[in-house]
Each structure stands twice: as C-alpha cells, then as structure tokens.
Amino acid sequence: MTASRPGGDASVKSVQRVATIIRLLAGEAAEGLRLSDVARESGLGKATTHRLLTALAEVGFAYQSAATKRYHVGHEIVRLGALAARHDLVELARPSLLRLARETGDTIFLSVREGLEAVCLDRQVGAFPIRTLTLDAGDRRPLGVGAGSLALLAFLPLEEIAEIVAGNEERLAGFPGFTPEDLHRLARETRARGHSFNDGRIVAGMCAIGAPVLDASGRVAAAISVAAISDRMGDDRAPMIARLIKEEAKRLGACFTRPASNV
Secondary structure, eight states, X not given: OOOOOTTHHHHHHHHHHHHHHHHHXXXXXXXXXXXXXXXXXXXXXXXXXXXXXXXXXXXXXXXXXXXXOOEEEOHHXXXXXXXXXXXXXXXXXXXXXXXXXXXXXXXXXXXXXXXXXXXXXXXXXXXOSSOOOOOOTTOEEETTSSHHHHHHHHTSOXXXXXXXXXXXXXXXXXXXXXXXXXXXXXXXXXXXXXXXXXXXXXXXXXXXEEEEEEOTTSOEEEEEEEEEEGGGSSTTTHHHHHHHHHHHHHHHHHHTTSOOOOO
C-alpha cells in the first residue's frame, strides 16, 4: 500500500478550488464576477477566494477590472486555450495536407489568423525534387502577404479588411508588391475567383494558390495553400491545384460543423 503524502490532500483540494474558480470566470467571460459572486458560487469563504484570485492574477490566469472591480479570465488562460485549439486544428488538418502533398507533389501549408498576422501552423512537403520551403511552422507575415495569408484576409468583411490593411501599413513597406492598394485589389480578385494566387510576389520563380477554410458560421477559420515553382503553376496545372485545394478546404471546414461523438 502506498502511504499518503503529508499535505497531499490539501494540495489536491487547492487545485480543485482553483479549477472551480477558473470555470466560474470562464462562464461569465464578458461580464465578469464580483468577489462575492465567486465566493458564493464556489462555496468558499471570501478570504480564501480573494487569496486564490490574487494568486491567479499574479500568473495571468485572472485579472480584475479597475473600472468594475469584477474578475475575468486572464489572457494567459486565453493564450493556452488558443495553443490547444491550434494543436487540434493541426491534427485535424494533417490528413488534408498529406493528401494534397501526395496528389500534387508540391509543398502544402496550413495558416491561421492571429490579430493582424497570418501564422503558419503546419507544412507538408510533396515528392517533387524542387521544393518551395518559403515558410516554416511558426513563421508570421502580415495578413495578405502570401497565398494562405491572402486567403485568410480576402474573405473577411470589407470593413475588417480595411482595418487590417491600415493597421499593417508600416509593415507592408517591407514587402514590395504588397502596398495597401495592392492588397485591396488582390483581395477583390481573390474573392471573385474563390481562391488566392501569388505569382512570385514574395520569391521570384515561385507561385502559390490558397483557399479559405470556413467554419459553420461561414467565418474564415484557417487557410490551406500550395506552393510550387512557377513552371508547375501554369494554365495547364493551376486550375487542377485550385480544385484540389478547394475540395480539401471544404472537407476540413465540414469538420467544424460535425456533431461531437457520444462515445
């Protein structure tokens, strides 16, 4: 029989209390909760509740609004949740990326939006010997710069596109061929054809096609893009790649609407 460790039960109880408070704050993410609300709902005394909330605030798991004095979920919890969601998305999208890499022989990217940027989450490389490794997982670009990034931008509401382009104006100066005027035009062209096309604007001799992944509400959740040397993106091949990538984007988007299993 394993002997119980001194203080073990108290440690477990503290973790359970903290978990309860985090769940309560998450349940009222918009309005937040007063100290008395958290104490009442958790069944803890006000002194204990205040001590735990203070500890959570110190590590970024909670914060108190200076204006309302209410407690909210902290940005660190939001960040960790986003990282977990990204991991799930990478695993969810991996079969699509592998199929595209196998069918096209080219390099496939998965990207998501983060604020004013596009972040590459995953990359799968096809069998064609000349590879276009223009992005690594974790690389960032201003939204609209690159095929996947442009697919993320172009299918947003027009007002949101304008705000993003204006917010990135200084950074866009470092990307010739991606002025604010260029991005607005490229976004219009992308919406009209249903996919983005980067014709060597970032790396000469390399092209890419991107398509948005839409969630159940029709909102852009991610983008898939295929990159290859220009000789492999001619009129004889580009339509086929566009069709394949749109099919995979639609297939992946359907996963966002699929009901959860009861297993």
